[in-house]
Amino acid sequence: MKPRLLIIYTGGTIGMIEDAETKVLKPFDFTHLMENVPKVKMLDYEIENIQFDPPIDSSDMNISHWQEIARAIADNYDRFDGFVVLHGTDTMAYTASALSFMLENLRKPVIITGSQLPIGEVRTDGEENLITALQIAAARNQHGKPMVQEVAILFENYLWRGNRSTKRSADNFNAFKSNNYPQLAKIGLDIQFNNDALVHPVTDPPLNPRLGMDDAVMSIDLFPGISEAVLRHQLNTPGIKGIVLRTFGAGNSLTADWFISAIKDTLDRGVIILNVTQCPTGSVRSRYLAAGLLAEIGVVPGRDITFEAALTKMMFLFGMGLSPAAVRNYLNTALCGEVTV
Numbered sequence: 373m374k375p376r377l378l379i380i381y382t383g384g385t386i387g388m389i390e391d392a393e394t395k396v397l398k399p400f401d402f403t404h405l406m407e408n409v410p411k412v413k414m415l416d417y418e419i420e421n422i423q424f425d426p427p428i429d430s431s432d433m434n435i436s437h438w439q440e441i442a443r444a445i446a447d448n449y450d451r452f453d454g455f456v457v458l459h460g461t462d463t464m465a466y467t468a469s470a471l472s473f474m475l476e477n478l479r480k481p482v483i484i485t486g487s488q489l490p491i492g493e494v495r496t497d498g499e500e501n502l503i504t505a506l507q508i509a510a511a512r513n514q515h516g517k518p519m520v521q522e523v524a525i526l527f528e529n530y531l532w533r534g535n536r537s538t539k540r541s542a543d544n545f546n547a548f549k550s551n552n553y554p555q556l557a558k559i560g561l562d563i564q565f566n567n568d569a570l571v572h573p574v575t576d577p578p579l580n581p582r583l584g585m586d587d588a589v590m591s592i593d594l595f596p597g598i599s600e601a602v603l604r605h606q607l608n609t610p611g612i613k614g615i616v617l618r619t620f621g622a623g624n625s626l627t628a629d630w631f632i633s634a635i636k637d638t639l640d641r642g643v644i645i646l647n648v649t650q651c652p653t654g655s656v657r658s659r660y661l662a663a664g665l666l667a668e669i670g671v672v673p674g675r676d677i678t679f680e681a682a683l684t685k686m687m688f689l690f691g692m693g694l695s696p697a698a699v700r701n702y703l704n705t706a707l708c709g710e711v712t713v
Contacts, residue, residue, distance in 0.1 A: 375510035376418045378452040380444050381405065382437065383427030384460030386487040386498040397490060399427035405458070408491040409499050417510055420452075430460025430486075433467060435585045435687070441467070442474040445482060446581040454481040454509030454518060458502070461486050461539055461547055464525060468534025469681040472523040472708045473688040476580040479573055481509045481520040484534060485527060488545055497545045501526060504559055511563070522571045522708065524556055531557035533569070535681040535710035538652065551653040552676040552712070571709060584691035589683060591616040593650065600630045607638045614644040614686040614699065616679065617666075623647045623656030623673060625666055632665055639670045642696050646703055648674040648682045655712070672703045677711040685710065 379402075381387060387405040388397040402423045406412065412419070422444050428437070445455050459467055468484050475482065485505040487498030505526045511519040523534035528546040536553040557565045592606050592615055607615070615638070619625045625635075625647075639645060647656050647666055655676040658664040667673055674682055685707070689699045706713045 374416055374418050375454065376452045377420075377454050377456060377506060377509050378444075378448050379419060379421040379456045379458060379506075380441055381421060381423045381427065381458045382430070382433075382441065382460070383424055384430050384458060384486045385489065386458055386485075386491050386502070387427055388490045389492060390490070399429060401427065405491050408496075409502055411499065411503055412506065415503070415506055415510075417506065419506070422448075428460075430463040430467075433460070433463040435470075435587055438467060438470045438474065438585065439583045442471055442581055442583055445471075445475060446579060449480070449579050452480075454483070454520075456502070456505045456509050457482065457484045459484050459486050461488065461527075465534070465537045465539055465548070465678065465680040466684055468523050468525050468537060469678070469710065470585070470684040470688070472535040472681075472710065473685060474582055474585070475523065476582055477577045478523065478579060478708075479518070479521045479576055481511075481518050482523045482534075483509045483520065483531075484523065484525050488543065488547060497528060501528065504563070508557065508563060511565070519565055520556065520570065521573060526559075529559050530555045531559070533709060535684075535708065536678060538678050538680060540652070549652075552655070552678075553709075582688070582692065584693070585684075585687045586613065586690035587687060588612055588690060589614040589616070589686045591618060591679070591683060593618045594620060594625055598626070600634065603631070604634050607634055607643075612643060613690050613696075614646065616646050616648050616674075616682045616686065617671065618648055618650045618679065619656070619666075620650060622654060622659050623649055623666065627665060632669065635666065635671065636669045644686070644696055644699050644703070645671045646674050646682055646686065647671050648677060648679055672700055674703075675711050675713065681710045
């Protein structure tokens with residue numbers, strides 16, 4: 373049977389068109405996009421589409437849009453073999469991470485892609501990315517199961533696990549990278565899947581979409597010279613349940629008494645703090661005193677989780693209505709391959 377695929381078009385550079393007067397790129401509709409990729413018709417697939425109305429710039433992506441994407445996949449899950457989400461690059465890693473948590477028991481491919489140049493440009497990367505994403509979404513192993521059974525980002529030469537990815541370049545065609553987890557596939561003359569890196573579920577339970585997300589989270593970046601007044605102002609933001617604390621190196625922070633006291637006061641109020649390194653590669657470890665002090669007072673070590681996955685995982689866990697203790701426990705657990713435990 374022909375693979376049946378659903379394209380969910382949210383917007384982004386891949387479907388943009390240049391305004392003749394202002395020269396500014398603006399989102400266009402799905403028909404325009406497909407007219408510029410005639411090669412899609414050469415694929416022997418049955419393809420349908422859903423379009424955001426109106427398409428959005430990914431800088432405007434928010435929780436309600438993640439819910440819309442997840443709901444579209446859940447509502448059509450039994451009708452299609454795979455899903456391709458067309459998305460702007462700026463917040464693509466956030467969306468990929470959020471969807472990986474929201475689509476519990478996912479056993480079909482959800483491939484997210486986009487482009488650095490609009491689909492109508494002569495040198496666009498959008499055509500190749502779209503076609504490759506469709507081919508990956510349709511790929512099956514020798515047992516007839518999907519090769520990819522998770523949320524992944526396809527960009528240029530690589531397929532990455534969605535909740536391990538981050539945007540690394542604003543102007544390179546290979547715009548994404550997974551610094552702490554290997555590629556799921558390398559794209560050249562052929563698509564070479566990395567079988568050892570792919571998820572291989574042993575059971576096949578029904579999809580269980582969990583659409584609740586709580587936006588009562590924030591991030592704080594440490595920097596040399598940060599003052600007690602500034603930090604305490606951030607820590608005391610009203611209504612906050614969780615904080616992603618972006619620290620130095622292997623999870624290191626200030627060791628000054630005022631700093632440790634401010635963090636402890638926040639923890640004592642029931643706020644969960646997750647320690648994530650500012651470095652693009654590496655892991656939070658209690659190798660140095662500065663990191664050990666945070667762990668001792670109750671800050672959760674983020675290990676090698678990305679910032680995007682850390683933030684969306686907190687949103688997801690609080691969105692489930694869990695207690696702070698339960699949230700702490702799940703932050704120390706790999707829910708869908710987002711962290712090395």
